[in-house]
Amino acid sequence: MLRPAVLVAAAALFAACGGTPTPPPPTRVEVSSHPAEPQPPARDAHNPFRRADRDPPPPRSEPQLPQAELDQALAAAAAARAAGNDVEVTQALLPCANKIPKSTRCEGELALVLAKSPGHKAESEYYLKHAIADDDPGADADFYGRLAEALRVAPMLPEAAVALQRRIARLPEPTAADWVALAEALQGVPRREAEAAEALQRAFERDPSQLKYLHDAGELLSQVPGRGAEALVILQRYRDSIRTTEPEALPALDRRIAQVRAETGQPAASTAPAQGKSAKPGAPK
Structure with a gap:
């Protein structure tokens, strides 16, 4: 094999004799002459705020x-x-x-x-x-209450429910608002409806004027397998509470109660006089 120097000399001699010159072999470029594109600075793994x-x-x-x-x-x-x-x-x-x-x-x-x-x-x-x-x-109820709100907004609802439970455990007298906040967080977590219903019942105990807590607790329990009978008791209690104050809501509520009865396999409510309150002798039947 001829060396590059020999090839160059042969090419020059051939050109001197009138032949077509042979171009020299290409030169290998070790470093590009074009400017390199700017690269982003290396990430500092020890800077948590980068x-x-x-x-x-x-x-x-x-x-x-x-x-x-x-x-x-x-x-x-x-x-x-x-x-x-x-x-x-x-x-x-x-x-x-x-x-x-x-x-x-x-x-x-x-x-x-x-x-x-x-x-x-x-x-x-x-x-x-x-x-x-x-x-x-060492963390107080206020800390866990504020933490619960941030977790709710994140949203990290299971964690928010944990924070609210810790807040309630630290309070001598949790308010209705505390129990409602817990119920709302639990409703966003699958298969926690029964716990949410219990929290709403606790809220109703603290503030019986809010009948909607009773209604929502019954509705939540009606969605839990095996808890339909308890849901009926709560919904019926709610019905009795609004019977005179919200008569316009009774038809829809009666349909819902009948639906829950059917789902649980319970017989329809009887319209016969309650036991111990039978008609007086001689009264028209």
């Missing part, structure tokens, strides 16, 4: 603050929250967030601030999930 709308924080690796410093951070965040300064709340909580061991209150309070900004969607959801994962005995 793409907070899309990327959650990195895995936990750093140690948690000492207890005294953690308490100071939580106190500073509480003062900033009372003043309505979300920026200071965030700055106070970042040093204790995503650390080992986890601080439920730190991450919960941070999630509540971040949840207000769509630009922190992935980050706020990360902290919401971690905040609800444990029942912190």
Whole structure:
């Protein structure tokens, strides 16, 4: 095989003799002379706020603050929250967030601030999930109530129901509104209708003026297999409560009660006089 230098010399000699010159072999280009297209900067895996709308924080690796410093951070965040300064709340909580061991209150309070900004969607959801994962005995009813609202909006309804249950467990006297909020969260979770109905009955016990709680509890129970008989009792109680105040609603309600009776296999309601209230002797029959 002829070497490139020999080929070049032969080509020159051939050209000198009047022949057609042979072009030299192509030169191999090791580096392109065209400018390279700008590349995006490498993602910093240790910066949890680089793409907070899309990327959650990195895995936990750093140690948690000492207890005294953690308490100071939580106190500073509480003062900033009372003043309505979300920026200071965030700055106070970042040093204790995503650390080992986890601080439920730190991450919960941070999630509540971040949840207000769509630009922190992935980050706020990360902290919401971690905040609800444990029942912190040091967290009060107010904390779990605010956490429940953020979870409901997320929406993370099963987690919101857990937060509301923890709130109710911390209250000496839960209000009707507390039980209604729990019922609404549970209605958004498959196969939790019976629990939602129970919560509505608790709400009715706190505020008997709201007859709709009774009606909705009966309707929810009627959708649960095997609970039709209980649903009928509640719906009939609701019917008795509105018999004189809302007579226009009775026809539709009677049809619904009859439907539930048929679904449960119970006989239709009897129109005969109730036992112990038979007609007097001689009275027209």
